[in-house]
Amino acid sequence: MRARQVALATNAFPALVRRVRPYITPVYDHALMTEPLNQEQLDAIGWRGRQGLSDTANHFHYFRLTADQRILWGGYDIIYRYGGRVRAEYDHHPATYRTLAEHFFRCFPQLAGVRFSHAWGGAIDTCSRFSAFFGSAHGGRVAYALGYTGLGVGATRFGAEVMLDLLAGERTERTRLEMVRSKPLPFPPEPVRWAGIGITQWSMTRADANGGRRNLWLKAMDKVGLGFDS
Numbered sequence: 001m002r003a004r005q006v007a008l009a010t011n012a013f014p015a016l017v018r019r020v021r022p023y024i025t026p027v028y029d030h031a032l033m034t035e036p037l038n039q040e041q042l043d044a045i046g047w048r049g050r051q052g053l054s055d056t057a058n059h060f061h062y063f064r065l066t067a068d069q070r071i072l073w074g075g076y077d078i079i080y081r082y083g084g085r086v087r088a089e090y091d092h093h094p095a096t097y098r099t100l101a102e103h104f105f106r107c108f109p110q111l112a113g114v115r116f117s118h119a120w121g122g123a124i125d126t127c128s129r130f131s132a133f134f135g136s137a138h139g140g141r142v143a144y145a146l147g148y149t150g151l152g153v154g155a156t157r158f159g160a161e162v163m164l165d166l167l168a169g170e171r172t173e174r175t176r177l178e179m180v181r182s183k184p185l186p187f188p189p190e191p192v193r194w195a196g197i198g199i200t201q202w203s204m205t206r207a208d209a210n211g212g213r214r215n216l217w218l219k220a221m222d223k224v225g226l227g228f229d230s
Contacts, residue, residue: 004141005141006143007142007144007145007164007167008144008145008146009144009146009156009159009160010144010146011125011146011152012027012086012123012124012125013026015144017137017138017142017144020135020137020144022186022187022189023127023128023133023183023184023186024125024126024127024147024187025080025084025125025126025127025187025197026085026086026126027078027079027124027126027197028078028080028081028090028122028123028124029077029078029122029124030074030092030096030100030119031072031073031074031100031120031121032072032073032074032097032100032101032116032118033073033119034070034071034114034115034117035070035116035117036069036070037071037111037114038069042069044110044111045108045110050065054075057208058204058205058207058208059075059076059077059204059208060076061073061074061076061103062074062075063107070117071104071111073100073103073104074100075100076096076099076100076103077100078126078201079121080198082190083190084193090123091120091122092120092121096121097116124150124152125148126149126150127146127147127184128184128187128226129184129185129225130151130227131147131148131179132145132146132149132151132152133145133146133147133180133183133184134162134180135183136167140166140167140169143164143166143167145159145160145162145163147184161174162175185225185226199217200218200221203215
């Protein structure tokens with residue numbers, strides 16, 4: 001395949017522009033889906049507005065009510081594989097499914113006994129600032145948008161528009177944004193990357209258990225522009 005211009009949206013898979021690879025790393029996210037709920041069960045939980053919801057913990061859950069009255073419940077665990085490997089066998093993680101189920105019934109005790117009909121997972125791309133970044137390469141002939149960290153369902157349309165602006169060489173309201181003009185800090189090579197992600201995961205779990213109080217590691221990350229508060 002030949003093209004004069006290319007927009008790269010490779011998500012968790014290795015970026016075709018090699019110099020971009022240190023900026024992203026793949027992590028695995030998982031979800032459960034309940035069997036369809038009856039009207040009595042729906043009335044018991046009082047979810048009448050069909051809003052998309054999530055909690056505010058560092059290791060947060062997201063949940064949605066589907067058109068056929070199931071609850072999609074996902075998040076919490078973020079699984080990193082040493083070396084940033086992406087493999088089909090990593091898509092399922094039974095330990096995470098058990099954790100998610102336990103948390104589900106803690107959130108919805110009215111639904112005790114409800115069964116989960118589906119469970120799945122997959123790799124998402126994350127970057128050190130936990131939000132998308134953009135850029136161009138090869139003399140402006142290639143544009144990329146990466147690092148959505150699981151927040152790409154609505155944002156990828158914006159990312160596509162940014163890439164089209166970059167490929168057209170146009171300075172627009174979008175390309176003037178700080179998040180478009182700046183890059184996150186790159187991840188270090190292994191094994192420092194693996195250790196850093198592990199310490200960060202542990203620290204966020206501690207913060208969630210201690211009323212949100214952030215330890216010195218997380219405070220240091222905040223200061224240098226890493227994480228959600230960057």
